[in-house]
Amino acid sequence: MNSSTFIATALADGLLTTLVITLGASAVAIILGITIGYIRVSSFWAFRCLAIIYIEFFRGTSLLVQLYLWFFVLPFFGVTLSPWTVGILGIGMNVSGYGAEVVRAAIQSVDRGQYEASVALNFSRFAMMRRILLPQAIRAMLPAWGNLLVDLLKATSLVFFITIPELTSASKQAADTTGNYLLFFAVALFSYYLIARLLVTPFVRLSERRFSRGFVREAVA
Structure with a gap:
């Protein structure tokens, strides 16, 4: 295998790794972010406290140090995780801390009248959240989630x-081998841009259209 083929293979593998970690960590971030954000506005103070501790830990400490903690420190306590597990879970959990605050703010931004109408209709808190508040909150939180997912994509570089x-x-590595730093860092730069443009942005816009359909029909009616 000549040097050009080796470099091309390494870049393709690196790109695939970035894509896989981005997708996996995004799923973790979205699931945990919505869950923790919902708990953050729970009526049970103990649950709220646990959510606040989670959010403050992941927002208030360095992502790189968190990855080091999971990968290098946990084995001293008998817990050994693979690099891929640490990368996907570590980045996803970090971003979920920010996402949880986005979810909390979006839920609390729903008009107070929606709460009062739900209580008047005798909805349980869970039914009120699932059928009334979350559908409206999701529309408000999607733009901020788009920014968080782009930041998540860029954070994947830390798994090295x-x-x-x-x-x-x-x-x-390719730049060090060839000495052509301009070319290969330009490749990396535009690769991140294209992933964000072709993967993250369409996902957010599709989600915005999906969660806006019912509201658009009501407005037209």
Whole structure:
């Protein structure tokens, strides 16, 4: 295998790794973010306190240090996780801390009259959240989630520090090998842009259309 083929293969593998970690961590971030955000506005103070501790920990500490903690420190306590598990869960959990606050703010931004109407109709809190508040809150939170997912994509470059060769490290290796730093860092730069443009942005816009359909019909009616 000549050097050009090796570099191309390394870049392709790095790009694939970045895509897989982005998709996996995004799923973790969305699921945990919505869950923790919902708990954050719970009527049970103990649950709210646990959610606040979770949010403050992941928002208030460095993502890189968190990855080091899961990968290098947990084995001392008998818990060994693979680099891929740490990368996907670690980044996803970090972003979910920010996402939970987005969810909380979106839920609390729903008009107070919606709460009062739900109580008047004798909805349980769970039914009120599922059928009335969350559908409206999701529309409000989607733009902010789009920004968080783009930040998540860029954060995948940190998994190199837990032994996973991804796009940035593959580009650095190619640049070191050839001496052409401009070319390969430009490749990395535009690759991240294209992933955000072709993957994250369409997902957010599709979600916005999906959750706006009922409201548009009501407005027309």
